[in-house]
Amino acid sequence: MAWTYEAPLRHMRFVLGQVLDAPAAWAACPAHAELDLDTACAVLEQGARFAAGRLQPLNASGDLGGCRLDEGGQVRTPEGFGRAYREFVEAGWPALAAEPRWGGQGLPLVLDACLREMLDACNHAWNMYPDLLHGAVETLAAHGSEELRQRYLPRLVSGEWLAAMALTEPQAGSDLGLLRTRAEPQADGSLRVRGSKIFISGGDHDLSDNIVHLVLCRLPDAAPGTRGLSLALVPKLLPDGSRNAMHCDSLEHKMGLRASATCAMRYEGATGWLIGEPGRGLAAMFVMMNSARLHVALQGLGHAEMAAQNALRHACERRQLRVPGPRANADAEADPIARHPAMRHALLALQAQVEAGRVMAARAALALDLAAHHPDPAVRAARQAEAALLTPLLKAGLTRLGFEGASAALQVFGGYGYVREYGIEQSVRDARIAMIYEGTNEIQAIDLVQRKLLGDGGAALRALLREFRAEAQECSGQPRLLAFARALQESCEQAEAALDALLARDDPRAVLALAQDAMDGLWWLLCAWAFAASARAALREPAEDPLWAEALLARMRYGVDWLLPRAALHWQRIRSQDLVLPEVQAAR
């Protein structure tokens, strides 16, 4: 009755092979030219085995046991986490998408994204520990001195050492400009770092000996605000093997993700080294922002998939009440709840969005691959802009889907969903944080409108719309895809009109008041595209399993008929000229 996980390998293969034609993209990039779809899917199959076989069984016990701070000030992870991590390292998973130069396997990020979705679905808390490796590696590779890179990159790439990002302070959450941690340069070129950080995921633990902290801090006489921030590498173990002057003071007791150590860290003159230039700390961190935020989006997708498949299984088994109309099984006392209209809505809405979300996430990861490896600089630039535009949309959209999807699955389970042993309630609790960290979803909406839509005068969105219109054009030639073509065409027109309306506003406050509407409208635009592209791919090659293709088509069609109309409200608001957002009064 508890959660099980069957990795969506078939849909992943369909997305990579049929919807996005990833092999064509790989063929165009020398770094990935050797890769074919079968090999890629074989890698994912191995990953699925690890996730479902090793991580899923530790998910509930990790939540129950949680982390603890032992008497020596060392954080202890739940039973079994260390062993699973050692196997993960031995199998080479941390190195999957890292550069061969530092020991990585150099596989595409799009495969890494599929792997992460499975790890997160099976054990979000466990995956928090290695989740930050990729970002630390990217930051260090792009901005670290050669000495730092030689010393740290190989062991981070292999996963022998883990990493932590130390940004937040009590007074500085979304507003990093307010942070106060100090770094003083020493004669030997190192820094002495002093300050306190909170909410540091994996700030301490027992999965690896060393933990490499990337600490955002201020050098003496730094400018106020974000321009005064620098980035320091501060390792738990110094190069001579001794313990650095940094401590985990306490662990947070959280709603969920209890097996992930959320540390309050104190740096008491800890030794560190500058990464990048003084006062350019935020720029160095932004290197990893797109992929880090995409990783959080994948956590949401993982939760949503887990929710979708378990809700479906339960709804097919559980029998309650009769559905009006002809009876499939006249002898049974009641029908499976999957036949009841309310449950069909819940299940189809979740399935359609999960499947569309997987297409979107893979598209974003593939764009990052092309941005890094395509030989044509114009393609690289275009795909970088596309990934930058998609990032806030997917971070906010998929983390919301993860939480709301888990809650919808809980509802399908009814009273059982509220009870711990079924595991759904843990998913609701674990999924909730992803809407907050790595930039709250409200910060994502600001990033979307200010930087991604208005920052380039709408160029990135218009480029995306051109591709979406081409998809609509393709669909319009096939009678069974007409509804998809029409919905996508309509979404593109609405999105363009909304973009023009936003560009025409001269008051930044009015734009911010509509940021969430832009987010919601564009989410449904992405869905409209993913529904159409998936439906066309399913019709194109139904031969392998026509029933599977038809069922997918029906789910995508549900999305067009029942979900996409939700966008209208948001487009209307953005175009409206007379909507006023009042100030909030402190007293009610």
Next chain:
Amino acid sequence: MAWTYEAPLRHMRFVLGQVLDAPAAWAACPAHAELDLDTACAVLEQGARFAAGRLQPLNASGDLGGCRLDEGGQVRTPEGFGRAYREFVEAGWPALAAEPRWGGQGLPLVLDACLREMLDACNHAWNMYPDLLHGAVETLAAHGSEELRQRYLPRLVSGEWLAAMALTEPQAGSDLGLLRTRAEPQADGSLRVRGSKIFISGGDHDLSDNIVHLVLCRLPDAAPGTRGLSLALVPKLLPDGSRNAMHCDSLEHKMGLRASATCAMRYEGATGWLIGEPGRGLAAMFVMMNSARLHVALQGLGHAEMAAQNALRHACERRQLRVPGPRANADAEADPIARHPAMRHALLALQAQVEAGRVMAARAALALDLAAHHPDPAVRAARQAEAALLTPLLKAGLTRLGFEGASAALQVFGGYGYVREYGIEQSVRDARIAMIYEGTNEIQAIDLVQRKLLGDGGAALRALLREFRAEAQECSGQPRLLAFARALQESCEQAEAALDALLARDDPRAVLALAQDAMDGLWWLLCAWAFAASARAALREPAEDPLWAEALLARMRYGVDWLLPRAALHWQRIRSQDLVLPEVQAAR
């Protein structure tokens, strides 16, 4: 930084006195003719003191400690719960709205509703224990034999004894027709009850010596399905003081509401007595359905109010980032987040719905009072029909608001919201169950369309629409209320068109596929009315505190401008003739 609670007494007085003119309703009912607004508000003030002073401090500790089953098979409630309950009984709160004939104070249900909202806001889990008293009293008073009533009612009304409802069995949740618990008549007129029940709130505890279970069961040779159900009174202690043959086998470990004992009960030939006629058990239970479901709605309202006021407080204190535009405080490094557009949306949407929800809930409770006590049978029948129509709407709408509002407040708190010590995450966990129990929100939607809209050919809704149109008419005479009048008028037209469209459908499956849309559309209709009625009341008597009235008006106007447009999608769907809801496939 943790939760605090300031009872919304001012708004309650405004709702009772200005919006609904409850004193006029009381004057019309002989049972309440003595009551005036000042007395009523003085009672609520006492209730607020108990809730905030005695219950709120036990909320977090109760969650942390939870309940336990001791070695003797007795359930132990968390530290402090018993003492608080004794004070509650000594102060006479359980008897507030009960009939004087059985020792009750005979005050209106609308006051009881305000009290319950405060108790639930401060400690939902604690309030689960006395929450079922009123329903048990009503059921017993309406259907019990004179002997049973004499024996049990006085001590239930005083709260000396508590009650539990024993319905659910593993195979019978939403579908009570499947339940199997047996009752065998004995020569002395008693029953021997055998069977197992799950999810029994307060099935055992240590707050009262005796616990009176109302057990849904089958007599020998009962018909299958719900027609074969009977209701038995099965007390923990028999009249001679000995222990009955009933046991709590285990407690559920739940996502939230951990201080409320959710028991798996075993009846092993327990002695009981029939309530009402054989085979009429469900009818006897339905006596209490409207008030019990309204109580659950009030739990949602309580959570939403707690969320709204604490999110506001935090948003006014927490400073992060600058808002574009003129600066209120040029010296401060950052603005209060309450000034940021995303937070204004979150706070205003929650405030507007909480305040509208309180108006709706009070209206429903007042309708129940009029249905019970008005001298004119036509008024009684009309208000009974109104309460029956409002019940599923409020149960589903306010429990969703409670959960989503708590989650919205968590988002306002950011990372702090996810941490236990701030209390918001508990509210999210506690609030979630109310969408499931006492009839899932999906069951409420079925009840709404099948029984409350189509069951009487739409008469109850049309009667409500007549009153709402009169409100729109009143508003249309005042320039500042024109937007409210227009929105309410439009909502009434849309609702009536939707009703006609539902009545015109001949396929019950098509109606069920639109049940949630009917629910959502009518929720916004109720909001449209509550916004308009509140705004008109605020304008009518602003003298007492014009700033307060203006601020309320602005929040109601936010609701009209930003929230009501959400209804359009639902009305469109109901009118659409070509929407198809596919079946769900077991495999994806």
